[in-house]
Amino acid sequence: MSKFTKKELRALxxxxxxxxxxxxxxxxxxxxxxxSTMLPVIEKLYGKDAKAKDYAxxxxxxxxxxxxxxxxxxxxxxxxxxxxxxxxAIDTVAAIxxxxxxxxxxxxxxxFGVIGGTVFGSIAVDLAVNSRSYVGIxxxxxxxxxxxFLLRPLMFDLGYKQGVTLVTTMAHKLRALTEAAAALGxxxxxxxxSTMVGVKxxxxxxxxxTFDLQVLANKILPNFGAVLLVGLCYWLLGRKGMNSNKLxxxxxxxALVLGWFKLLII
Amino acid sequence: MTLELWxxxxxxxxxxxxxxxxxxxxxxxxxxxxxxxxxxxxxxNPELGLVVGGTLQSYALGIGTxxxxxxPNYTTAAMFVTAIAGGLDxxxxxxxxxxxxxxxxxxxxxVAARFANTAFQHAADRFVITGDxxxxxxxNWLGTIPWSLSRALPVFFALAFGPxxxxxxxxxxxxxxxxxxxVAGKILPAVGFxxxxxxxxxxxxxxxxxxxxxxxxxxxxxxxxxxxIGGAAAILIFKKLTESAQGGDIDE
Numbered sequence: 292m293s294k295f296t297k298k299e300l301r302a303l304x305x306x307x308x309x310x311x312x313x314x315x316x317x318x319x320x321x322x323x324x325x326x327s328t329m330l331p332v333i334e335k336l337y338g339k340d341a342k343a344k345d346y347a348x349x350x351x352x353x354x355x356x357x358x359x360x361x362x363x364x365x366x367x368x369x370x371x372x373x374x375x376x377x378x379x380a381i382d383t384v385a386a387i388x389x390x391x392x393x394x395x396x397x398x399x400x401x402x403f404g405v406i407g408g409t410v411f412g413s414i415a416v417d418l419a420v421n422s423r424s425y426v427g428i429x430x431x432x433x434x435x436x437x438x439x440f441l442l443r444p445l446m447f448d449l450g451y452k453q454g455v456t457l458v459t460t461m462a463h464k465l466r467a468l469t470e471a472a473a474a475l476g477x478x479x480x481x482x483x484x485s486t487m488v489g490v491k492x493x494x495x496x497x498x499x500x501t502f503d504l505q506v507l508a509n510k511i512l513p514n515f516g517a518v519l520l521v522g523l524c525y526w527l528l529g530r531k532g533m534n535s536n537k538l539x540x541x542x543x544x545x546a547l548v549l550g551w552f553k554l555l556i557i
Numbered sequence: 558m559t560l561e562l563w564x565x566x567x568x569x570x571x572x573x574x575x576x577x578x579x580x581x582x583x584x585x586x587x588x589x590x591x592x593x594x595x596x597x598x599x600x601x602n603p604e605l606g607l608v609v610g611g612t613l614q615s616y617a618l619g620i621g622t623x624x625x626x627x628x629p630n631y632t633t634a635a636m637f638v639t640a641i642a643g644g645l646d647x648x649x650x651x652x653x654x655x656x657x658x659x660x661x662x663x664x665x666x667x668v669a670a671r672f673a674n675t676a677f678q679h680a681a682d683r684f685v686i687t688g689d690x691x692x693x694x695x696x697n698w699l700g701t702i703p704w705s706l707s708r709a710l711p712v713f714f715a716l717a718f719g720p721x722x723x724x725x726x727x728x729x730x731x732x733x734x735x736x737x738x739x740v741a742g743k744i745l746p747a748v749g750f751x752x753x754x755x756x757x758x759x760x761x762x763x764x765x766x767x768x769x770x771x772x773x774x775x776x777x778x779x780x781x782x783x784x785x786i787g788g789a790a791a792i793l794i795f796k797k798l799t800e801s802a803q804g805g806d807i808d809e
Contacts (some may be wrong), residue, residue: 312580314681314700316674323678327697330690341688348685348693359583401757409753410784412618415590417780419611423604427781428590435585467798470758471791477762478787480750481769482780487615488750489743513774520744524751535752536629536661539616542748543653543741550737557649557739 294335294374303331304447307366308439311359320356325366325388332370336377343378350385357392358399363443365391367450368457387455401469405476407434413479417486490516493553504554560640564599565716568636571595572712573705575632580704587708589614589631596639605648606639612652613638613660615746618753627667629660633708637715641723650738653745654730655723663711670707674700765790 295303307328314323329351337343357365365388372380372387411431418427449457492504508515520542528538549555571586579587586592593610597603613631634656641655642648681696759766765787772778772786 309581310694310697313577313704314674314677314697315580315671315704316678316700317671318675318678323674323681323697323700326681326685327694330694334690345688348688348690352682352685405757409618410787412614414781414784416611416615416618419590419607420615423607425594425607428588428594428607431588432585432591435583439582439584464799467795470798471795473758474762474765474794475784475787475791476753476757477759478765478769478790479780479784480753480757481766481771482773482778482783483615483618483746483769484750485770485773486780487746490747491743514770517747518770520747521751521754524747525754528751528755535748538751539629539657539661539745539748542745543657546653546741546744547734547737550740551733553736555740555744557736557743 295332295370299331300370300447300451301444303328303366303370304363304444306331307362307447308359308443311362319352319354321359321362322353322355325355325362326351328366329369332373336373340378343381346378347373347381350381353385353389355388355392357396358403360403360438360443360446361395361399362392363447364450364457365395367447367452368454369450371451371454391458398465398469401476402472403438405472407431407438409476410479413483417483421486484517484521485514488514488517488520489557490514490520491556492516493556495554559720560600560716564640565713567599568596568640568716569709569713572633572636573709576704576708577701587632589617589635592632593635593639596636600640602639602644605642605645606635608645609639609642609648609652609656610635612649612742613656616749618746618749627664627671629657630663630667630708630711631656631660633663633711633715634660636712637719640716641720649742650735653738653741654726654735655719657741657745659711659715666707666711670703673703 307324310327311321311324314327315321316323326348329347333344333347333351337347368387369384372384376383411427411434415427415431418424453460492508494501494503494505496502505516512518524538524542527533527541528535546555571592575586575592578584588610590607590610593606593608593613594603595606597606597609600606613635617629617631634652637659638648638651638656642651677696677699681693684690684692684696754766769783769787772783773780778786
């Protein structure tokens with residue numbers, strides 16, 4: 292028997308969307324947001340049982356962190372399980388939370404990060420910089436709104452209706468989706484290397500002759516400089532002790548030195 | 558280019574609210590391009606903001622806040638550069654000369670907010686013991702204050718004191734160095750793409766990387782077109798993987 296009305300469930304979904312990260316902190320990360328989201332559930336299910344309420348509050352204070360949209364599924368499952376099992380189900384929920392948050396974060400970051408960040412981001416960047424067009428950012432905004440108003444409620448409902456069985460039925464589909472999204476992401480990056488990385492060589496003068504290095508580069512490969520630079524960065528970033536901020540510094544240094552001597556030009 | 562007080566106030570408030578959107582609804586207020594456009598509207602040149610935001614976004618395509626790590630704040634950078642550039646003439650060098658330092662320096666505000674919120678966590682822990690549900694929720698809501706200040710404060714200080722500093726620096730910078738910064742602006746997207754390639758299973762998907770490159774470099778297909786071809790490939794991969802998994806079930 293459902294103890295929560297449709298309206299109450301929507302309100303709980305909204306609580307998670309709004310509250311999951313506003314209290315994010317280094318100690319418990321989304322833990323405080325999760326606890327705060329669950330408060331109406333705890334009050335409704337254990338309000339009259341002081342011991343159960345105390346236990347639920349403590350358990351839901353635990354460390355939690357996942358990709359927020361994937362969190363919708365976990366919160367939905369949690370509510371369904373506690374609604375059916377009551378205070379006896381709290382330990383089950385705690386185990387589900389801590390075992391799902393890691394894998395769900397990985398899947399969510401790839402799917403939402405790749406689709407949102409890479410694909411829609413790349414289209415928006417390309418159109419903004421190369422065509423001075425607002426169309427790309429409009430498409431990205433439509434995606435963001437679709438995630439908020441369509442996808443996230445859907446994921447919450449999926450978690451609530453299917454409970455734990457969802458994990459087994461969805462596991463291979465999620466893995467397939469992640470792999471498919473990764474291929475799409477890598478392909479778009481290949482395109483963006485061509486349009487956005489503007490490595491243009493200058494000319495050198497030796498033995499009284501001037502050699503235009505860019506003309507030479509074009510004979511090898513279009514966007515040869517871009518391929519060379521990304522290859523160099525990829526190799527550097529794989530080295531020990533290297534991180535993205537150091538890489539940023541190195542690339543700026545290369546640009547300043549080679550730009551000063553006009554070996555790289557606009 | 559100096560700003561009017563109302564412009565500084567509007568941009569500061571926007572920066573604070575946008576951060577809360579990024580944490581929750583994520584409609585994109587805190588996006589780098591969106592922030593550029595909004596700032597452009599406030600200073601009367603939205604196209605400038607579009608280009609500044611787009612360029613800075615290209616440096617950050619591969620950088621998400623995975624697992625709550627603090628990353629360079631290109632959003633604040635987009636706001637600052639759009640507000641001070643004054644026009645599209647010098648914008649390429651401005652993006653790297655001022656955008657990158659702003660993005661990097663403001664990381665510490667993000668760290669500070671995440672740290673400050675541990676105080677509310679500890680307070681909430683005390684209300685968990687007493688069972689005071691309303692106060693627990695209040696502690697979570699109070700987290701909005703450090704979060705929004707972590708973006709509003711750097712924007713306020715940068716916009717209030719930055720323009721004068723920028724004018725002084727511009728007078729002192731030699732032309733060759735300016736050229737170097739313009740080159741940096743053009744080649745820096747390589748860093749963002751590299752981070753992405755390191756995050757994604759690139760070796761496994763090398764064929765798609767080559768395909769994407771060839772479609773644009775040799776055949777001049779627009780990025781939107783490449784995305785659609787990639788989308789088609791993704792559908793085929795998804796179908797193949799899910800069908801083979803079902804087939805496996807039947808075999809068992």
